[in-house]
Amino acid sequence: MNILQINSSARSTGAFSTQLANVLAEKLLASHAGSTLVLRDLAINPHPTLDEAALVALMTATEARSLEQATSVARSDTLIAELQAADTLIIAAPMYNFGITAQLKNWIDAITRAGVTFKYGANGPEGLLTDKQAYVVLTRGGVHRDTANDTIADYMRTILNFLGISKVEFIYAEGLNMGDEMQSKGISQARSEIELAVA
Ligand SMILES: Cc1cc2nc3c(=O)[nH]c(=O)nc-3n(C[C@H](O)[C@H](O)[C@H](O)COP(=O)(O)O)c2cc1C
Incomplete structure (x- = not known):
């Protein structure tokens, strides 16, 4: 198993999503001998916004790119390779x-x-990242699961499926800013869901 862990909290320390993703990664590593883990922490190493310069760099032919444009494309090439x-x-x-x-x-x-990572063919879009399993650890201050407010799960499933990643599991940690009791409940719930996902 080659695991890629993406941490996306703005917090480089103390983030619940990072803590829970770590727990999941440790459990997967422990249950699959010889597995590897690559960690991409976007709080420590944020990736720049896809702005006009980044778009132009992508659309410029490789041999015609300036050093700045080549560097910009290389940064996202690294993330794609991971x-x-x-x-x-x-x-x-x-x-x-x-x-x-x-x-x-x-x-x-x-x-x-x-x-x-995707292409458009005669039958529409085709994801090129196949044979992958994704786990998405959702953390929130309130409780939104299965309500109209929770667009994140649908969005993450849509984009991952679009890229060809059809196996997507969600782990929810909710109510994290609703007092100590709700917070512990939210973390315990997420830990149980991690156990189930790994089993
Ligand atoms: C800028 C900001 C915006 C937030 N917006 C929401 C929100 O819309 N709904 C919600 O339930 N919690 C919201 N929260 C609470 C976070 O989801 C919660 O603190 C969660 O633990 C953050 O994840 P982390 O611990 O991995 O950093 C927000 C927190 C921050 C810092």
Whole structure:
């Protein structure tokens, strides 16, 4: 098992999503001898926004790119290579303002590349990242599971499926900002879901 763990909290320390993703990674490593783990922490190493310069760099032919453009493309090439090399993906995904964090969105914008991780064919879009299992660890201050407010699970499933990753499991840690009791309940619930996912 080659695991890629993406931490996307803005917090480089103390993030519940990171802690729970770590627990999941440790359990997967322990239960699959010889497994490897690559960690990409977007709080420590944030990926830049897909702005106009980054888009132009991508659309410029390789041999015509300036050094700055080549560096920009190489940064996302690295993220894509990490993903291609993994068969198991753990994404730690906190809720910020009812959406994913900007850090996670920037990572998604970097790894979603036409002709590389997906392509359009006669039958529509085709994901090129096949044979991978994804686990998405959802952390939130409130409780939103299975409500209209929870667009993150649908979005993450949609984008992962689009890229060819059809096996997606969610682990929920909710109510984390609703007092100590709710917080412990939310963490215990997530830990139980991790046990189930690993089993
Ligand atoms: C900028 C910001 C926005 C947030 N927005 C929401 C929100 O819309 N809904 C919610 O339930 N919790 C929200 N929270 C609470 C976080 O989801 C919660 O603190 C969670 O633990 C963050 O994940 P982390 O511990 O992995 O950093 C927000 C927190 C921050 C810092």
